[in-house]
Amino acid sequence: MSELRYRDALKLSLQEEMKRDENVILMGEDIGVFGGAFKVTSGLLEQFGERRVRDTPISENSIVGMGVGAAMVGLRPVVELMTVNFALLAFDQLVNHAAHIHYMFGGQARVPLVVRMPQGAGHQLGPTHSHSLEAMFLHVPGLLVAVPSTPADARGLLKAAIRDENPVIFIEHESLYGVRGEVDEADDRPLAFGQARVAREGGDVTIVGVSRMALTAERAAERLASEHGIEAEVIDPRTLRPLDLDTILESVAKTNRCVVVEEGWPHGGVGANLAALVSEQAFDDLDAPVVRVSGADVPMPYSKPLEEIAFPHEPDVVQAVLSVTQAGSAQ
Amino acid sequence: MSELRYRDALKLSLQEEMKRDENVILMGEDIGVFGGAFKVTSGLLEQFGERRVRDTPISENSIVGMGVGAAMVGLRPVVELMTVNFALLAFDQLVNHAAHIHYMFGGQARVPLVVRMPQGAGHQLGPTHSHSLEAMFLHVPGLLVAVPSTPADARGLLKAAIRDENPVIFIEHESLYGVRGEVDEADDRPLAFGQARVAREGGDVTIVGVSRMALTAERAAERLASEHGIEAEVIDPRTLRPLDLDTILESVAKTNRCVVVEEGWPHGGVGANLAALVSEQAFDDLDAPVVRVSGADVPMPYSKPLEEIAFPHEPDVVQAVLSVTQAGSAQ
Amino acid sequence: MSDPPAASRPTPALPEPEVAREWLATMTLIRRFEERAGEMYARAKVGGFLHLTIGEEATIVGSARALRETDYLVSTYRSHGDAIARGTPPERVMAELFGKVDGCCKGHGGSMHMFDGERRFMGGYGIVGGNLPIAAGIALACDQRGTDEVTLCTFGDGASNQGTFGETLNLAALWQLPVVFMVINNQFGMGTSLHRHSAVTDLQRKGESLGVPGMRCDGMDVLDTHAVVSQALQRVRDERRPLLVEAVTYRFRGHSMADPEEYRSKEEVAQWRERDPLPAFAALLEREGVLSAEQREQIERDAVAQVDAAVEFAERSPFPQPSSLYEDVYVIDDQVHGHYHSDSDKRSRRLAAAAAVAPDGGERLR
Amino acid sequence: MSDPPAASRPTPALPEPEVAREWLATMTLIRRFEERAGEMYARAKVGGFLHLTIGEEATIVGSARALRETDYLVSTYRSHGDAIARGTPPERVMAELFGKVDGCCKGHGGSMHMFDGERRFMGGYGIVGGNLPIAAGIALACDQRGTDEVTLCTFGDGASNQGTFGETLNLAALWQLPVVFMVINNQFGMGTSLHRHSAVTDLQRKGESLGVPGMRCDGMDVLDTHAVVSQALQRVRDERRPLLVEAVTYRFRGHSMADPEEYRSKEEVAQWRERDPLPAFAALLEREGVLSAEQREQIERDAVAQVDAAVEFAERSPFPQPSSLYEDVYVIDDQVHGHYHSDSDKRSRRLAAAAAVAPDGGERLR
Numbered sequence A, B: 001m002s003e004l005r006y007r008d009a010l011k012l013s014l015q016e017e018m019k020r021d022e023n024v025i026l027m028g029e030d031i032g033v034f035g036g037a038f039k040v041t042s043g044l045l046e047q048f049g050e051r052r053v054r055d056t057p058i059s060e061n062s063i064v065g066m067g068v069g070a071a072m073v074g075l076r077p078v079v080e081l082m083t084v085n086f087a088l089l090a091f092d093q094l095v096n097h098a099a100h101i102h103y104m105f106g107g108q109a110r111v112p113l114v115v116r117m118p119q120g121a122g123h124q125l126g127p128t129h130s131h132s133l134e135a136m137f138l139h140v141p142g143l144l145v146a147v148p149s150t151p152a153d154a155r156g157l158l159k160a161a162i163r164d165e166n167p168v169i170f171i172e173h174e175s176l177y178g179v180r181g182e183v184d185e186a187d188d189r190p191l192a193f194g195q196a197r198v199a200r201e202g203g204d205v206t207i208v209g210v211s212r213m214a215l216t217a218e219r220a221a222e223r224l225a226s227e228h229g230i231e232a233e234v235i236d237p238r239t240l241r242p243l244d245l246d247t248i249l250e251s252v253a254k255t256n257r258c259v260v261v262e263e264g265w266p267h268g269g270v271g272a273n274l275a276a277l278v279s280e281q282a283f284d285d286l287d288a289p290v291v292r293v294s295g296a297d298v299p300m301p302y303s304k305p306l307e308e309i310a311f312p313h314e315p316d317v318v319q320a321v322l323s324v325t326q327a328g329s330a331q
Numbered sequence C, D: 001m002s003d004p005p006a007a008s009r010p011t012p013a014l015p016e017p018e019v020a021r022e023w024l025a026t027m028t029l030i031r032r033f034e035e036r037a038g039e040m041y042a043r044a045k046v047g048g049f050l051h052l053t054i055g056e057e058a059t060i061v062g063s064a065r066a067l068r069e070t071d072y073l074v075s076t077y078r079s080h081g082d083a084i085a086r087g088t089p090p091e092r093v094m095a096e097l098f099g100k101v102d103g104c105c106k107g108h109g110g111s112m113h114m115f116d117g118e119r120r121f122m123g124g125y126g127i128v129g130g131n132l133p134i135a136a137g138i139a140l141a142c143d144q145r146g147t148d149e150v151t152l153c154t155f156g157d158g159a160s161n162q163g164t165f166g167e168t169l170n171l172a173a174l175w176q177l178p179v180v181f182m183v184i185n186n187q188f189g190m191g192t193s194l195h196r197h198s199a200v201t202d203l204q205r206k207g208e209s210l211g212v213p214g215m216r217c218d219g220m221d222v223l224d225t226h227a228v229v230s231q232a233l234q235r236v237r238d239e240r241r242p243l244l245v246e247a248v249t250y251r252f253r254g255h256s257m258a259d260p261e262e263y264r265s266k267e268e269v270a271q272w273r274e275r276d277p278l279p280a281f282a283a284l285l286e287r288e289g290v291l292s293a294e295q296r297e298q299i300e301r302d303a304v305a306q307v308d309a310a311v312e313f314a315e316r317s318p319f320p321q322p323s324s325l326y327e328d329v330y331v332i333d334d335q336v337h338g339h340y341h342s343d344s345d346k347r348s349r350r351l352a353a354a355a356a357v358a359p360d361g362g363e364r365l366r
């Protein structure tokens, strides 16, 4: 076991997979000479050479499209989009092409492509640079969507993503790159998609935290325990497609209350989707409606004090939990 | 009162607004000489000339971006994207620019832009040409989203969209263009956004039908009444941003049951969003979970019998209603 | 753009007689296939959009025959002819148009989305301009592996205005990728004529500022097309940098079946039809003495027979089972668990609603 | 690309002495402003990404001064200098960097998203290439109204690879729009040098295949830049068709504040710094006798004083109230009802969670 940063766990994962399979290549803006905007790929150009670590021009839609084409004939391209915000330029290749080619061509073609990108607010990057778009991606059949929140998950899920035969949207988080966590370097098995992680056990309420919000949820749970005597079960779904709904439902069957925490916009967000699924499938288990804690329904403002209140923090989660536990006890 | 087709009601609306305000211009692929892929704009080139009815090259992202720029300095551009499927190429201009400019520039700039586009399945156009993407659009703060289902609504909402100071995603439906309905030509007032239409009153269940599915819901309601003695209240939200949640909640308070019918994909769809909102705000009113009837979670297949079962029809709605009314009576 | 261009170079030499006849036969087969497809559309056997390639057969066959078997071809939504030229059995193409399970894409894709991986026909794509980066990606993979395979990517004059054109040509030039971009200039993007959609109408030059030199061929002349595309492929194979080839041609029919063609005059169409590549090539072969009247008739008969057989095959092939709806959305794999689809639980209801019910397709593992 | 280009033409004549000194003053102001912004960033007064324009002042001022007041300027995320050159008070720009309510965008936009509608500075845009169609749209509106206003759109060498470049240049040429595209070739897109991101490195030619002829100016020379951009604007104003101007320049600092600059050598930077446009222009003015040593010092002092005042203003300006979070998302209007935001009901809770609570912002009508 060693302690690695999220960034380094990702790099380790890329290194391992590139050594294992020479079909794995990296493409992206400033991933080579510059070492990556968030330094995930630094050193890989030197290690693997410029044919396997390719700096691209600023052409998001075509970079992704080239990844699709290369994947169709057997390479395993890992495309880095500098941030999720620029993925909006590549939605055509992601949705109309990557996601649909396998189905559209009757199963003849496969697109084992990984598109990595960090998302999130918190660095005062303003409206065009702070999106969390997992809700848009999970909407699309044909894509798999990973949202790892720990270094170990980042490494394991990235390995699974690279080895998988389907196109994977691999969403990292700008605020997580420096976060440290235990990684068992000796165990280089991929981490299966579709298995949620129960980050904390508890019987009073289920909190589902997506991407970075898994950590926020964990911290909120500690506070709920110490300050309010409430034991929250915290679940990190790890992947949103496939979704390990079973683990969430089992937890809700026990706690009868569910709070979903996400960083993105609320209208049509991940929380809405989970709220709908949980309500549908565990209606009789629920003592209170599923409560959603989300980013504010605004473009992300630059100014620090506005940005701070525009995405969820522990107190928001604590408050949301108190609102459902109170609702529950009132019944 | 006269009977107009949906297509002609839209054209009437464009004509009226173009006569009223010379700043209204149209841009889009094949809207002029060809008359529009779905003939909504046919004749307008002849009527208003080629400076106001502009055929564009196939450059979706830039056409929308030009609309944004022109709107910022006072034109009121109505951009037609040939279909919603191609809007995926313009997501950057729609989200990072159109939606965010007003906020990002501190309220100094306005983007009174309308982007019209038809969506939907049913014509065997296959995976790349059959999307229903309203769930992606409603996710984005800064956009308004209209989904008219009748000729009168199409005309009135398009007028409101053109006069509104915000960017509007105006989603038409390929299967509705030929549908006729009453339009009061003498009354040329815009139809306010954010007011749902109660298409049918009833006390047993609330069915919310989005875009074309409002019609499917209405037909299902007739069948429920005649075959099952169930009186459904059918609500067409008409706009998804703003959303007239009040009308839906009032109905659910009366019926205690809610079914949402949409054509798009289920995971993170409009139905999920409404299910979450209704459950949150009317938890105690609900005798059963909100049930969603949606398009299948697959890229839309070409083959007729597959396509037919991949989006909702009356029997699906009837069955869903029966499942909640039975659940209700069991309690 | 109303004047058909005369071939600019002296006509290249004929290939071996047998080869020449095969070209004519394939052009004929494509023509008859397209005509029949149109009829089947009128009879509602075929749905969706149907974009016929009639008039462009010389471009299709001339370029396809310049390819090696190991080269890749990437095309558009107007690609029945490409599939057939590449060797996909016409009955598989017709069955796809019928939406049948024996269609080359099992009925999932339809007219706009043909594919035949085995023959390295890497697809028809419905999104204008969407195929360019995909072709460059295939070329990248070939280059990466050190093969001498080249990718040919065809697209329309209208597609040259899409952002992917500039992006992909720059990338291909920068990375020295073995790809030939072929812009099929049929004078129109849907109802918009070339000079109304492209500021530069000399399309062979449209890649120059992006680092991709251009060539032009007479797309109404199968020999010229073959010669120019062969040369382009060879240069790309050897020099390892992309080229753009403009094929000047014309589509005789409407953009799709629902096109009243009010954007062009009957005279213009008639003028181009005088250069119809089929009779032109047949006449040339007869003049050169490599095609007898009998052979010509035989080619016609064969084409019609193949198309008849294709229709029969398509008719006989069953529609996909409703239970197959969720098949091929994902490659199901043992490292993925959980619910691929959030409506997994509803699937059986959905399928039950349809006539035939089949067991769970297996998307949910464990 | 490591050799700074020598100015290719004879240096254009100086403008009136007062005008020349004003140019120098504005260049100096921008330089001092940027330096201070960098310091404020290091002191965490400024957040986000900070892209400084140091080294590019001649490009900025030379082009801005070629514009009429009624012309429009559209820029990128590297646009503090553009705003200042256009006349936006430096304190409003600095307050924006501080995220304060008196910032030119009320603190909503930050460094990458400046705007001053009054002065027709139509914005800095964070998305590389996103501003090109917007500029063309503004030009379309000007043309539509029959004015003689021209739009100047600046973007980087890296942006010329974005799809919008090809799309927009074609559209502008096709529709004969009054827009000058100015590619600021500072030799790098972030850490990727020109020849590693663009197949054609002679950027003035990159629009030719799209129907947009090009010109080049020495972006280190304010006179040359002014002369070439003036000529371009005049031609566009008269001939009503777009032009591309390449300004050859160099950014002396990192791409943003978090750039170790390992992609270029110290020597290369030093070589370019020898052509620093500020001392070069000042020396020229001194040589030509239109700038005394005293005046030069005064210009320096004024610049520093203005920047001091800007910082003081920004410090004093309050942060936006939490209650303003939902303001300016929509233009609230009487033809729209219902819930603009689906979290309307949660808004009060969210705001309550923050220190200051304010009444409902009014997004929900009726």
Ligand SMILES: Cc1ncc(C[n+]2csc(CCOP(=O)(O)OP(=O)(O)O)c2C)c(N)n1
Binding pocket: B029, B058, B060, B082, B086, B089, C078, C126, C127, C128, C129, C155, C156, C157, C158, C159, C160, C186, C188, C189, C190, C255
């Ligand atoms: C991105 C996108 N925009 C619009 C369309 C609709 N459309 C289909 S074909 C076509 C015209 C394309 O013209 P061209 O590229 O010249 O090809 P041709 O049809 O002439 O073969 C258009 C606009 C589309 N399929 N994709």
Ligand SMILES: Cc1ncc(C[n+]2csc(CCOP(=O)(O)OP(=O)(O)O)c2C)c(N)n1
Binding pocket: A029, A058, A060, A082, A086, A089, D078, D126, D127, D128, D129, D155, D156, D157, D158, D159, D160, D186, D188, D189, D190, D255
């Ligand atoms: C669409 C998009 N992709 C990537 C980025 C990240 N990014 C910001 S600036 C930049 C380099 C741009 O280079 P250039 O256009 O030459 O402008 P310069 O920074 O040199 O002024 C990149 C890649 C972005 N902001 N937008």
Ligand SMILES: [Mg+2]
Binding pocket: C156, C157, C158, C184, C185, C186, C187, C188, C189, C190
């Ligand atoms: Mg064409």
Ligand SMILES: [Mg+2]
Binding pocket: D156, D157, D158, D184, D185, D186, D187, D188, D189, D190
């Ligand atoms: Mg640059």
